[in-house]
Amino acid sequence: MAWALTPLTEEQRAIQSTAREFAKRELAPFADEWDENAHFEPAIITKLAELGFLGMMVPEQYDGLGLDTLTYLVALEEIAAVDASTAVLMSVHNSLPTQMLLRWGTEEQKSRFLKPMARGELLGAFALSEPDSGSDAASLRMQATRDGDCWVLNGTKAWVSSGTHAGVVMTMARTDTPEDRKGARGIGAFIITPDLPGYIVGKKEDKMGLRASPTVQLHFENLRVPKQNLLGEPGLGFIYAMQSLDAGRLGIAAQAVGIAQAALSHASKYAAERRQFGKPIKEFQAIQFRLADMAMKVAASRALLRAAATARDRGQQIRQFSAMAKLMASETAMWVTTQAIQIFGGYGYVKEYPVERFFRDAKVTEIYEGTSEIQRIVIARELYSHLGGDR
Ligand code: CAA
Numbered sequence: 080m081a082w083a084l085t086p087l088t089e090e091q092r093a094i095q096s097t098a099r100e101f102a103k104r105e106l107a108p109f110a111d112e113w114d115e116n117a118h119f120e121p122a123i124i125t126k127l128a129e130l131g132f133l134g135m136m137v138p139e140q141y142d143g144l145g146l147d148t149l150t151y152l153v154a155l156e157e158i159a160a161v162d163a164s165t166a167v168l169m170s171v172h173n174s175l176p177t178q179m180l181l182r183w184g185t186e187e188q189k190s191r192f193l194k195p196m197a198r199g200e201l202l203g204a205f206a207l208s209e210p211d212s213g214s215d216a217a218s219l220r221m222q223a224t225r226d227g228d229c230w231v232l233n234g235t236k237a238w239v240s241s242g243t244h245a246g247v248v249m250t251m252a253r254t255d256t257p258e259d260r261k262g263a264r265g266i267g268a269f270i271i272t273p274d275l276p277g278y279i280v281g282k283k284e285d286k287m288g289l290r291a292s293p294t295v296q297l298h299f300e301n302l303r304v305p306k307q308n309l310l311g312e313p314g315l316g317f318i319y320a321m322q323s324l325d326a327g328r329l330g331i332a333a334q335a336v337g338i339a340q341a342a343l344s345h346a347s348k349y350a351a352e353r354r355q356f357g358k359p360i361k362e363f364q365a366i367q368f369r370l371a372d373m374a375m376k377v378a379a380s381r382a383l384l385r386a387a388a389t390a391r392d393r394g395q396q397i398r399q400f401s402a403m404a405k406l407m408a409s410e411t412a413m414w415v416t417t418q419a420i421q422i423f424g425g426y427g428y429v430k431e432y433p434v435e436r437f438f439r440d441a442k443v444t445e446i447y448e449g450t451s452e453i454q455r456i457v458i459a460r461e462l463y464s465h466l467g468g469d470r
Contacts, residue, residue: 085385091150098157101130106162113164113291114436120291121244123165128199132158135173137181141189143197148326149388152333156381159337160344163440164291166337170330171240172196176203176249179268179323183311192247192270201246205327206236206271206297207320213238214453216251217263217317221299223252228306230254230269232299235281238447242295243280247272250299251320254313261314268316270308277302288439325398326391327448328405332384335408335444339377342412342419342437346370349432350422366422373415380408399461406454409444416441 087095105126113120127133135151137143151173159166180193195201212219221234232252239248248271255265271278281296311319347370350361360366387400416438420427427434445451 095153098154102161110162117290119293133199134197137197142194147392152388155333156337159334160341164289166334167292168241172203174327174330175205175323204241204245204248206239206248206250208238210237221252223254229303232302236297243293251316263317264314266317267313268310268319325401328401331448332404332408335412336381338437338441339412339415342416343373346419346422376411380411402454402457412441
């Protein structure tokens with residue numbers, strides 16, 4: 080049983096067990112095969128939608144479940160513990176494009192896009208990075224040029240999760256002009272749909288982990304989007320994206336905690352079954368100490384994550400808190416999955432047990448939605464901003 084700092088409410092426990100049952104029934108039998116074949120199963124979208132899991136933090140008036148951040152993350156952790164690929168689909172959709180529409184969308188945008196997204200009829204993706212701009216996100220080059228009642232977008236987006244099946248791609252593009260560059264304040268957020276002429280799905284990445292989650296490049300060639308599809312102010316898209324990533328990073332932290340918990344559970348079970356030198360290996364102190372450190376780190380990561388989620392639910396600014404939660408959880412996931420493989424020995428190095436997949440899936444949590452280095456930059460900068468000092 081997963082340890083928690085604060086007991087969950089009855090409703091949170093009910094949603095947790097719904098997510099756990101769903102993962103056991105709909106994901107566990109297929110996760111290894113999907114991983115092996117890099118297969119994305121589109122039926123998962125419908126099944127998540129039936130549970131309301133694609134509109135978890137969207138208020139009921141916009142067809143969502145109207146749950147808080149903590150409850151959403153508790154469910155996400157359960158999904159990630161079985162299939163981290165499904166977890167990233169859920170995380171990006173719930174934390175980024177839907178939250179951006181909820182916060183900055185007009186009523187018309189909410190009824191056209193947010194409602195069907197919350198019902199799971201349109202899957203959301205998020206397009207910020209480009210082939211030449213990752214950590215330095217504000218250096219993105221995709222250009223949006225105003226032309227009458229439209230914006231015309233040209234450029235390439237990279238690392239777009241769920242990009243093959245997205246119905247809405249929240250896309251950051253430059254709204255400033257080449258003659259008058261405005262840096263981070265010259266970027267707009269656009270609601271892009273795949274039916275727009277000029278929308279081209281590019282190469283699908285052949286990844287180390289999260290292989291059942293399709294990650295693609297998107298090319299926009301003279302893609303004309305009506306001006307009604309601009310979110311908020313034309314120069315504030317980067318700020319919206321950064322603010323949304325504060326919540327997005329909590330989703331990745333929950334994914335990492337789920338992966339780490341799964342590795343811990345599998346390793347402790349295996350240590351009780353596997354016998355060497357005449358006894359179960361769990362009776363050797365080398366294994367006990369390893370399992371103890373794994374359990375401690377998972378518990379600490381979960382506690383920090385849930386504290387950050389609660390802070391968000393109280394309306395507090397969580398920029399630093401979410402960076403800490405993501406950094407700690409993702410480094411924990413990488414460390415714990417490495418230890419799990421060591422406990423399994425040779426059996427951990429082959430595909431017979433899922434720890435090998437957990438290890439590969441854990442790695443990306445240290446990379447996407449901001450690398451561990453970026454999280455450290457955010458944490459350190461906030462130290463100075465809180466103290467009122469210079470950055
Ligand atoms: N909330 C609100 N505003 C914020 C903010 C936040 N969290 N972070 C920055 N800003 C504002 C700043 O206050 C500043 O505003 P002013 O113009 O008023 O000064 C503006 O944004 C520019 O900020 P910085 O000067 O701090 O910008 P920077 O260029 O130094 O970059 C950074 C900051 C933290 C390094 C940022 O670029 C960053 O987070 N990089 C990582 C990008 C990232 O996480 N990408 C993930 C892509 S999504 C993905 O992974 C794919 C997927 O589908 C899973």
